[in-house]
Amino acid sequence: MTRADGLVILLAILLVMGSYVWLWTPATPATQVRVVAGDREIARLPLDQPRQLEVTGPAGITVVEIRDGAARCAASPGSQGICQQAGWLRQAGDMAVSLPNRVIIEVLGDEWAFDSVNY
Amino acid sequence: MIHRFERRTGPLMVVLCLTLLLSACERPEIHRDRFIAFGTLVELNIYTSDRELVARATESVRSDLEYMHQTWHAWEPGPMSRTNELLSTGLPFSADPSVLPLILEAQRFYKTSEGLFNPALGALFALWGFQTDDPQGPPPTPEQIRAILEQAPSMADIEIDGIRMRSHNPAVQLDLGAYAKGYGIQQAMAHLRDLGVEHAILNAGGDLLAIGRPGNRSWRIGVRAPDGQGVLAAIRIQGEEAVFTSGDYERYYRHEGERYHHILDPRTGYPARGTRAVTVIHHHAATADVASTALFIAGPEHWPAVAARLGIDKVMLVDEAGVIHLTPAMEKRVTFEGTPTRRITSLP
Structure with missing residues (x-):
């Protein structure tokens, strides 16, 4: 094996490892929260700064809470509390939705575990 | 001297120009958008380098789904x-x-189901x-x-x-809720293809249709656990495939401690029993939508016969005890997050 052969093998290994990281990296912790009300994005905030946001929609007020690198739907109109049941959103792609109030709370990051979630 | 300099730098300049040209091209990536339409949460993922196409496609899906929602709504004017x-x-x-x-298509599905x-x-x-x-x-x-x-x-x-x-029956009142979403996604995706979209996932309220693939890999789909605690399984899809799930957790209410879900058994008039969720993969979204509902109602004992009649070979059913029933074709496509109890059932 020549030095050139070794170089080619090394490059091939690096290529395979790089592809693995590029294609298969699991979900990373989210860094931002995006809040959509109706058809409009109304806020995009970092998750490392604690704060509370009140979003007014057609059914009332949805409260978004940001703390400890996560966000959650702390309160929202809707008799079943579906928005609140989503809990703390930490991984990129996690979301909470209030359909009656037309509010989407989603956290964003570099990598998502799944391209889409079926339910 | 000048001539020799040009001969040496010529190839270098070509490489430099090509590098600049290539760096100006955007690399294809997945563009995601989430919005509310069709009375539910809609997620559109498009794999492309063309940002203008993404904007046109998103607007197309929004207006298509809003029109369909208004047109096919069962109880609003x-x-x-x-x-x-x-x-x-x-x-x-x-x-x-x-x-x-x-x-017309609903009549056909009524017969086959x-x-x-x-x-x-x-x-x-x-x-x-x-x-x-x-x-x-x-x-x-x-x-x-x-x-x-x-x-x-x-x-x-x-x-x-x-x-x-x-x-011929005055009691007939149409509610295409178990089917309109599948039909609508199919129509909206056809429109996206006409616009030039080749690789995309359109997800409406958790049910989705995918086309193409993002680069050199398959689309990665997570199937949410029926108890709402994370993801039950991962499915890889590519080409035109729809993944639809009917679950007892989607629409329900509680009354005096009892839980009532929205998937009604037409034979009894009550919410269907025995099943928690049914996931179906099929190339036709409307068929997948109907099948997931019909197989949920058929229940853990009778679903294989109904699946065979509907021409569905990729089925995953979670029964009330949490046992997962799979067709052999579905088993090949699914990777579970944990080690749930599984039962492989061949279709008749």
Whole structure:
């Protein structure tokens, strides 16, 4: 094996490892929260700064809470509390939705575990 | 001297120009957007380097789904509710072209599902309180349910001749909720293809249709656990494939400690029992939508026969005990997050 052969093998290994990281990296912790009300994005905030946001929609007020690198739907109109049941959103792609109030709370990051979630 | 310099730097300049040219090209990536349309959360993922195409495609999906939602809505004023009014008269009328193709296809699915998919039972869905955006109950009395079932409204009661339509049963009230989403996603995706979109996932309320693939890999789909605790399984899809799930956790209400979900068994008039969720993969989204509902109602014992009739070979059913029933074709496509109890069942 020549030095050139070794170089080619090394490059091939690096290529395979790089592809693995590029294609298969699991979900990373989210860094931002995006809040959509109706058809409009109304806020995009970092998750490392604690704060509370009140979003007014057609059914009332949805409260978004940001703390400890996560966000959650702390309160929202809707008799079943579906928005609140989503809990703390930490991984990129996690979301909470209030359909009656037309509010989407989603956290964003570099990598998502799944391209889409079926339910 | 100058000539020799040009000969040496020439190739270098070509490489430099090519590098600059390539760096100006954007690398394809997945563009995600989430918005509310069709009365639910919609997520559109498009794999492309063309940002203008993404903007056009997103606008197209928004307007398509909003139009369909308004047109096919079972209980808000529009062409479908007008069709219901006319069906209840028993007199012939000219069907609205925006709803006729759906009704024709729904008749076909009614037959192949052996009546488990019966969108003519709109009155039963209304009676249970599921024709509202925020169902709350209380559940109907057994006498009220029996009164509707005795009239036996079905898709077979609707006579269609060209564009002329009439119902031979005044109890027929159409509610295409178990099917319109699949049909709508299919139409919206066809429109995206016309715009030039080649690789995309359109997810409406958790049910999705994918085309193409993002680069050199398959699309990665997570299937949410029926108890809402994370992801039950991962599925890889590529090419045109739809993944639809019907679950007892999607729309329900509690009354006096009892939980009532929205997937009603047309044979009993009550929420279907024995199943928590059914996931189906099929190339046709409307078929996948109908099948997931029909197989949920068929239950853990009878779903294989119904799946065979509907031509569905990729099925995953989670029963009340949490046991996962899979067809051999589905087993090849699914990777589980944990080690749930599994049962492989071949179709007859």
